[in-house]
Amino acid sequence: MTAAVKIYEMTASRSGWDKTSGTVRFKSVSATIVDSENRLQVPGSGTIYSFWKQLRMYVATAPSIDLQNLRAYTDGVNSFGTGIGVQYDLEATKHVTPASLNISGTDLFTASISTSIDLDSGLASTAFLATGFKGKLLRIQMSVANTAAPGQLSTETLTMAYDET
């Protein structure tokens, strides 16, 4: 059977939240719900940072074969507008309670098709034949500078890819 792979948003809870039918929204609190509460406010000066979002692949139906070469990337273009950025870093396999500290990561939009983020680099290469989480956590965080324009942003697309061999 081919694997059923889902994307989960990890919080302090080990089980995380299935995002198959829900988007990921950056907020000013640690929350996975997608609504208009706790929005990021354009600051009067300087830059503010959202609470982290931690994304990880979850294998809901165990593959009969191996799963590897996990990747993440964007279209390479930040369409959020002036003063708004998204940065990322990789956490091994732990998940923690999200915070709003600046992660000082890499611009997420530098990760495109040709420069994708390797989500299983350095992890054990033994065949993965079970259900459960697979690969590293992708931690992302939005920054909003005082130069940003107010208003709701349009959706950006994040792609996560995997190989079955």
Place this chain on the structure above:
Amino acid sequence: MKINDLYKWQIELDTGEIISQFDLEGNEKSSKIIIPDKVVRISYVPLLSILAKHNIIIDKRAGEAFIRRFQRGFIKQQKDGFKLKEYLHCCVTNRYRVYIFSNGNILITHKDYELYL
């Protein structure tokens, strides 16, 4: 039917033996049981009759060689959440690659080209 179930692979060895992706009980076989040097044909068989079947012949006498095969899934976050949007099969040879899309289209590329959508 899910897009990752639309095609299954089948391989013929130079001994005449046929290796299919699934056994009679529906269990999937690992590509690791395939001995690349012995492969003379790899087929992608659709589970829907409206899709094309694809056969790739490995001409060993002309120096062609099968290297490996894999499937690649693409999960994209769009307005409706993270969904599996495309699922490719890929056959890698020493001279080219063939990517098979879930709609039956194929793309032939350089042997080292990694296709991401």
